[in-house]
Amino acid sequence: MPVTPFHIAAGLLFKAYAPARVSWVVFALVNVLIDLEPILWFLLSGDPAHRQLHSYLGAAIVAAVGVWPGRMLAEAWLRWWNRQLNPAQARWLGTGVRIALPAAWAGALLGSGSHIVLDSFMHSDMQPFWPWAADNSLLQKIPVDGLHAICLAAAVWGGLRLALLAWIKLPATVAGSTLRDATRLVEISLVATAGMTAVFFLIMPFFPENDRRDAVEFDPAVWRATEAAQFRGNPRAPMARPAVRHLEALRPTRAAALALLGPPDARDRPAYISYHLGFLGWIAMDADTLDIEFQPDGTFVAARIVQH
Numbered sequence: 001m002p003v004t005p006f007h008i009a010a011g012l013l014f015k016a017y018a019p020a021r022v023s024w025v026v027f028a029l030v031n032v033l034i035d036l037e038p039i040l041w042f043l044l045s046g047d048p049a050h051r052q053l054h055s056y057l058g059a060a061i062v063a064a065v066g067v068w069p070g071r072m073l074a075e076a077w078l079r080w081w082n083r084q085l086n087p088a089q090a091r092w093l094g095t096g097v098r099i100a101l102p103a104a105w106a107g108a109l110l111g112s113g114s115h116i117v118l119d120s121f122m123h124s125d126m127q128p129f130w131p132w133a134a135d136n137s138l139l140q141k142i143p144v145d146g147l148h149a150i151c152l153a154a155a156v157w158g159g160l161r162l163a164l165l166a167w168i169k170l171p172a173t174v175a176g177s178t179l180r181d182a183t184r185l186v187e188i189s190l191v192a193t194a195g196m197t198a199v200f201f202l203i204m205p206f207f208p209e210n211d212r213r214d215a216v217e218f219d220p221a222v223w224r225a226t227e228a229a230q231f232r233g234n235p236r237a238p239m240a241r242p243a244v245r246h247l248e249a250l251r252p253t254r255a256a257a258l259a260l261l262g263p264p265d266a267r268d269r270p271a272y273i274s275y276h277l278g279f280l281g282w283i284a285m286d287a288d289t290l291d292i293e294f295q296p297d298g299t300f301v302a303a304r305i306v307q308h
């Protein structure tokens with residue numbers, strides 16, 4: 001997944017363009033509820049699986065829960081938020097405590113829909129159209145770091161626009177000190193944005209996934225000997241790309257791939273088998289896997305590294 005805060009931050013964009021029509025708090029709540037699913041599965045089975053709640057149908061049901069009873073919870077949170085503000089802050093950051101029903105629905109549906117769309121790009125175990133279809137045609141159409149960049153850009157854009165809207169709406173009577181505060185807030189937002197963007201691009205070169213996945217030659221014996229799901233220092237990780245190249249050249253049948261690599265320890269489905277590679281991505285909640293896809297008759301389709 002783009003980790004939950006990325007989903008939630010991206011929601012600022014919706015809020016910035018329709019402040020009265022979208023409840024961002026309900027948007028955030030729905031995203032948190034949907035991501036309880038892989039967290040619960042991880043705690044129960046060790047596999048952070050994306051199942052029913054990571055489908056449009058499941059997410060729509062979560063959206064309904066987000067509207068009721070979620071809306072009551074969200075209003076209670078807004079009342080708590082207002083109580084934390086002093087009068088000067090309240091002019092800026094104070095908010096209405098009633099969430100209109102249409103705004104709650106808009107927040108809930110945008111939150112759940114955007115969650116499924118974004119997650120569809122990264123999770124090979126997702127079935128967005130469950131229970132009607134098992135495939136996920138968006139998988140890997142956008143690389144994972146690209147998804148994070150899109151979420152970050154949406155958050156920055158939305159956050160700046162919200163700050164600007166708050167500035168414009170200030171009553172003329174409190175122009176003096178408030179305007180100074182306003183300018184400062186805009187400045188801080190700009191500096192923070194520039195800083196975050198700079199940090200984002202500065203630290204990226206220190207996570208050269210390609211090198212770490214292409215460090216040693218593919219050795220099927222070592223691969224098979226890695227029995228349990230090993231998240232840190234998994235010996236398969238540095239031979240991941242050579243393994244993909246080997247498989248792409250060999251194009252083994254399902255049976256031949258199983259003989260070469262051993263039983264899959266991540267997922268074993270008729271359409272694909274999946275092996276744990278440990279943690280490789282730089283913003284990731286789940287371990288990465290090597291997935292091999294097959295036709296129904298067992299013919300090789302593709303092998304790829306999937307960041308989760």
Ligand SMILES: [Zn+2]
Pocket residue numbers: 001034035054115119
């Ligand atoms: Zn998710």
